Amino acid sequence: MTTELRCHVGIGPTVEGIALVADDNFSARYDLDRLKGVFSRPQHKLYGQSYQDMILVLNTAKGGVATAWMLYEMTSRQIAPKAILFNQANTILAQGAALANLAMVDRFADGDVTQLITTGDHLRVIPAKGQVIITG
Amino acid sequence: MKLRDDEKAMLSGEAGPAVKWAIEHQLQVGRMFDAEDMVQVSQAHMMADPESLGEAGVNFTKKLAADGAKVCIPMITDPRGVDLSCYAPIGQNEDMANLERRFVAACQEIGIMMTNTCINYQTIMPPVFGDHVAYGDTGVVIYSNSVCGARSNFEGGPSALAAGLTGRTPRYGLHLDVHRQASRRYRVTKTPQDLMEWGVLGATIGRMAGSYWEVPVIEGIEAAPTSDQLKHFGAAMASYGSTPLFHIVGITPECRVLADVGGDILSVTEIDDNATATLKQPFNAKGEAVDVVVFAAPQLSLVEMGQLASLCGGRQRSETTDVIVCTSSQVYSDATAMGYISAIEAFGGKVLVGTCFYQQYAREIGEANGWVRLLSNSAKIVNILGGYGYQPALASMEACIASAEKGEIVQ
Numbered sequence: 001m002t003t004e005l006r007c008h009v010g011i012g013p014t015v016e017g018i019a020l021v022a023d024d025n026f027s028a029r030y031d032l033d034r035l036k037g038v039f040s041r042p043q044h045k046l047y048g049q050s051y052q053d054m055i056l057v058l059n060t061a062k063g064g065v066a067t068a069w070m071l072y073e074m075t076s077r078q079i080a081p082k083a084i085l086f087n088q089a090n091t092i093l094a095q096g097a098a099l100a101n102l103a104m105v106d107r108f109a110d111g112d113v114t115q116l117i118t119t120g121d122h123l124r125v126i127p128a129k130g131q132v133i134i135t136g
Numbered sequence: 137m138k139l140r141d142d143e144k145a146m147l148s149g150e151a152g153p154a155v156k157w158a159i160e161h162q163l164q165v166g167r168m169f170d171a172e173d174m175v176q177v178s179q180a181h182m183m184a185d186p187e188s189l190g191e192a193g194v195n196f197t198k199k200l201a202a203d204g205a206k207v208c209i210p211m212i213t214d215p216r217g218v219d220l221s222c223y224a225p226i227g228q229n230e231d232m233a234n235l236e237r238r239f240v241a242a243c244q245e246i247g248i249m250m251t252n253t254c255i256n257y258q259t260i261m262p263p264v265f266g267d268h269v270a271y272g273d274t275g276v277v278i279y280s281n282s283v284c285g286a287r288s289n290f291e292g293g294p295s296a297l298a299a300g301l302t303g304r305t306p307r308y309g310l311h312l313d314v315h316r317q318a319s320r321r322y323r324v325t326k327t328p329q330d331l332m333e334w335g336v337l338g339a340t341i342g343r344m345a346g347s348y349w350e351v352p353v354i355e356g357i358e359a360a361p362t363s364d365q366l367k368h369f370g371a372a373m374a375s376y377g378s379t380p381l382f383h384i385v386g387i388t389p390e391c392r393v394l395a396d397v398g399g400d401i402l403s404v405t406e407i408d409d410n411a412t413a414t415l416k417q418p419f420n421a422k423g424e425a426v427d428v429v430v431f432a433a434p435q436l437s438l439v440e441m442g443q444l445a446s447l448c449g450g451r452q453r454s455e456t457t458d459v460i461v462c463t464s465s466q467v468y469s470d471a472t473a474m475g476y477i478s479a480i481e482a483f484g485g486k487v488l489v490g491t492c493f494y495q496q497y498a499r500e501i502g503e504a505n506g507w508v509r510l511l512s513n514s515a516k517i518v519n520i521l522g523g524y525g526y527q528p529a530l531a532s533m534e535a536c537i538a539s540a541e542k543g544e545i546v547q
Contacts, residue, residue, distance in 0.1 A: 008168070009167065009168070010168060011164055011165075011168055025346075025378075029188070029494075029520065029523070030519070030520055030522075030523050031523050032523070033499075033523075040523050040524075040525070041522055041523035042522060043522065044523075060346070060347050060348070060378070061348065061378050062375075062376070062377070062378045063274070063374075063375055063376075063378060063519075063520070064183075064273070064274045064374070064375065064520075065183045065272045065273060065274060065290055065291070065292045065293065066183065066185070066188040066292075066293075066495075067292065068292020068293055068294050068295065069183075069184060069188040069189050069190075069193045069292065069293045069294065070188050072192055072193055072196070072294070073188065073189065073190035073191075073192045073193055075192075076190065076191070076192030077190075077192075088347060088348070088349060089168070090290065090347075090348035090349075090378050091165070091169070091289045091290045091291070091292070091295075091309060091348065092290050092292045092378075094165050094168045094169065095161075095165050095291070095292040095294055095295040096292055096294070098161050098164040098165050098168075098294070099161065099196075099294040104168075
């Protein structure tokens with residue numbers, strides 16, 4: 001049984017992986033210990049969890065511009081998420097995804113993506129088509 | 137996206153590999169936000185501290201320089217991550233300094249002016265009303281959009297660099313009138329007084345608005361604030377809400393009256409003392425020992441440096457509390473001439489030039505110096521540093537100095 005979610009056309013390659021979901025926002029500078037690959041901000045709903053090779057599903061971006069470079073730096077060390085799905089990305093996250101060749105999509109047709117997807121779901125993300133498939 | 141002939145030439149590689157990368161990058165981003173074409177920009181401003189760049193970002197920029205990249209419009213830089221005249225004393229190491237040196241060299245080869253400031257709108261060349269620019273640093277963007285009436289999206293380092301190379305950026309977001317109309321309306325019941333209070337108000341509205349794509353319009357501000365007050369207001373709003381634009385009725389240039397930005401048809405949310413107190417509450421640490429007091433985020437203007445110097449006069453910081461002040465090189469030279477630097481240093485403070493505290497390996501310098509409890513009058517910096525292992529607290533500039541003197545937080 002698979003479920004197909006439609007979203008806006010995004011950036012980056014098609015990827016598959018496991019979802020890590022929170023109704024929370026995202027900034028690489030504010031929220032992450034990028035050397036350890038974990039969420040380090042105590043107030044974040046994913047505090048203490050590893051994001052390495054996960055498909056992050058979050059509400060929107062927050063804070064500053066540093067994330068654009070940081071996504072590239074994180075992917076270069078292969079301590080990075082496989083993809084990030086947002087209800088609404090901001091410009092910085094999209095720019096960072098473009099440089100890092102990281103899969104990123106947003107604006108889901110069926111509603112709040114943090115409710116449509118559950119942590120542990122297996123996903124296929126196809127940014128070029130604006131499509132996310134929950135495969136299990 | 138519709139491209140002009142010169143843009144098609146860039147895409148085909150006629151202007152070299154660096155420009156080809158730049159416009160390809162811009163097209164990817166533009167497509168995601170449904171841009172129909174490109175818009176020419178008059179300036180670019182790039183955030184790129186070495187902690188964010190890492191080896192990968194520095195090598196990427198060096199490769200562009202080796203490929204012959206040259207900016208075609210004036211391009212300036214956000215604060216650096218290492219003050220190369222003072223890095224060992226604050227716990228930064230030679231590897232950090234060398235990464236910084238390599239990046240600066242690459243930027244200079246590309247023709248970027250190393251202004252190293254997040255207050256360029258106060259010190260370098262403010263954009264004018266209607267000016268399309270490609271600025272990085274959220275504080276710079278929100279001030280330039282809101283107070284100057286310029287037009288910029290948040291341009292992260294790579295995109296600002298791309299704009300510097302092509303002289304344009306995709307026309308989406310705040311380059312379009314439709315995205316500059318208000319979408320949230322707030323009424324303030326009390327006008328803030330000091331810089332910390334302005335930051336807290338901005339943070340409160342930013343957190344409520346909560347998205348890059350929301351535009352707050354604010355009523356109830358009784359008189360024109362100062363540039364420094366709006367600086368802290370905007371920087372905190374952008375930090376908490378990823379907000380790139382606000383309007384203040386009767387004060388900011390696109391909003392002489394509410395109807396100018398469509399605010400008259402929006403329902404009103406009141407911002408009272410409870411709302412700002414709720415924002416401040418997690419940053420209250422009265423009576424606790426303070427390891428470091430930081431004045432930064434944004435860098436201090438000459439006026440702020442003067443206020444700080446005045447507060448420092450005839451006093452001495454506690455031996456257990458460090459004091460760090462970050463400003464730009466443009467301000468530093470004037471502040472030296474005015475005697476402000478010597479007054480701050482006589483108090484025991486250290487003034488760093490061309491950096492900003494949270495952009496200079498905040499985690500590593502905190503660990504090196506044993507800084508955990510941090511006090512600042514910047515609502516922006518206390519929002520950022522929780523994820524870096526600090527316990528941040530917030531107080532007015534006056535209370536920050538009194539706390540540094542006593543060694544514990546007095547307010």
